[in-house]
Amino acid sequence: MEVKGKVWRYGDNIDTDVIIPARYLNSFDPAELASHCMVDIDETFAQKVQPGDLMVGGKNFGCGSSREHAPIAIKASGVPVVIAASFARIFYRNGINIGLPLLEIGDAVEKINAGDVLQVDTTAGIIKNLTTGDTFKAHPLPGFVQDIARAGGLIHYIKEKGSL
Amino acid sequence: MGMNMTEKILARHAGIPSVEPGQLITCKLDMVLANDITAPPAIKEFEKVGRPVFDRTKIALVPDHFTPNKDMKTAALTKSVRDFAKQQRIVNYFEVGHDAGIEHVILPEKGLVGPGMLTIGADSHTCTYGAVNGFATGVGTTDLAVGMATGEAWFKVPAAIKVELTGRKPKNINGKDVILTLIGMIGVDGALYQSLEFAGDGVAELSMADRFTIANMAIEAGGKNGIFPFDAQTKAYVEGRVQAPYEPVAPDADAQYARTVTIDLAALTPVVAFPHLPGNTKRVADIGRIDIQQVVIGSCTNGRLEDLAIAAAILKGHKVHPDVRCIVIPGSQQVYLEALAAGYLKTFVEAGAAVSTPTCGPCMGGHMGILTAGERCVSTTNRNFRGRMGHVDSEVYLAGPHVAAASAILGRIAVPEEVE
Ligand code: SF4
DSSP states (O other), X not given: OEEEEEEEEOOSOOBHHHHXXXXXXXXXXXXXXXXXXXXXXXXXXXXXXXXXXXXXXXXXXXXXXXXXXXHHHHHHTTOOOEEESOBOHXXXXXXXXXXXXXXXXXXXXGGOOTTOEEEEETTTTEEEETTTOOEEEOOOXXXXXXXXXXXXXXXXXXXXXXXO | XXXXXXXXXXXXXXXXXXXXXXXXXXXXXXXEEEETTTHHHHHHHHXXXXXXXXXXXXXXXXXXXXXXXXXXXXXXXXXXXXXXXXXXXXXXXXXXXTTOBOHHHHHHHTTSSOTTOEEEESXXXXXXXGGGTOEEEEOOHHHHHHHHHHXXXXXXXXXXXXXXXXXXXXXXXXXXXXXXXXXXXHOTTTTTTEEXXXXXXXXXXXXXXXXXXXXXXXXXXXXXXXXXXXXXXXXHHXXXXXXXXXXXXXXXXXXXXXXXXXXXXXXXXXXXXXXXXXXXXXXXXXXXXXXXSEEEEOHHHHOSHHHHHHHHHHHXXXXXXXXXXXXXXXXXXXXXXXXXXXXXXXXXXXXXXXXXXXXXXGGGTSSSSOBOTTOEEEESSSOOOTTTTBOTTOEEEEOOHHHHHHHHHHTBSOOGGGOO
């Protein structure tokens, strides 16, 4: 999948309580979750995010709780891919399982700033920063995890294949 | 090549002789857990798969986060879990009151998780069950849905960090000091994609309650799981409790570890993790005066009988500071009853603490003690992220029950020795 969008830039250790605070977990409606996404550190995000915008974070993005509400809130905000230096483990697998591509690029993430426009090939993991001219390559997804991503998430994969 | 404890459990459940770090495998599950927040969306995904649960005895559903339900929306969520449990005839559904409690307190307590077993839970602190020599890890709702339908999950075999515990544990130190010290050393992403394997002579110094507290917070270092070896204490804990057949694991002599971290228990002092990360660990002796308005003693980290015993011993004959609200939450009905019989609850109420029915309560900002702007809380819970217990401008300081109780009396962060 090829996407192009403007960057919302966040720092290290963005935790799932920040992505979607627990007080909003009395619903799992994606649109409702999206309307509160990131509020505790960035009140403008939920109001101003445009479909196709990209989210970029630092180290250990998505740390904390296992709530799948977090990647769902981001995906339902219209963000097609999240790029970070590294992802917390449960968030990473949740992203794959719900069909939200997550690209890990290590310290290279420092070269992406808020408002930059990126062109991203989510399958090949190629990120072009159209604002600065830099190009980055993300670590590829391992083995059959690629098949899960290609199927559009784990549920689709299980329905297609019948088992893991 | 030898295997460590995590690798042995994963290999056994994948039905293959050996595994190595980085390998992708599919494993059979012994227990699949969800709560009132994560079960409802998982049930919706489960229904898309379109088949019955793989084994109605191997699923645990625990409404504990927003219960007793705090509002109509959460009541509806819990009802959907209750209805699903009835419809699928789930054996291990734990209704509020009855014999319920916080998921990670009751699953080990009721013997639903044991040595060598593999558990996934749609809750990040599922890693708690490493204390009884099991492999247990948190997953999201989609993994949970597929786990309930197929009895399987995919894993990437993690590399392991060996945490070598040495020395004798001083009397005023408990599991919380150990794990907060470790996270302070390696950082909140120090064990990212890795397992924490505890080893060394120091393990025998730790009670089962200490081990639950430590394994519980493996995730706070980014770990996939944390696991303790099986010893005489584990045996005494699980015997007669775990009904399913179980087979403990021990690391091979030539097991592989990515690195080793050593902690000398004898050198530990009481610590506290400053806002807003569990790795902001400082010695209480070094922090100066920090006034507080609330203390929370409870949660899946420190809501066990031993934790309440530590707090009660300090609070006995004292009063909670007039400027502090002290909230005590037993982790399960059984803990509640035992604390009642031991007189701890009386001690708490006489000291001026509020004693709650078992629930997650304020731990993740649900209810029962939410903070407003500018307030500070010393809490025996496991996370102090921004806004975790309420307002984004409130602060949570993580500590063990000893520091929490002493702080409640003095109205500032303190160690028990400071209480007259
Ligand atoms: S007590 Fe806190 S950390 Fe434990 S399960 Fe409940 S909300 Fe999660």
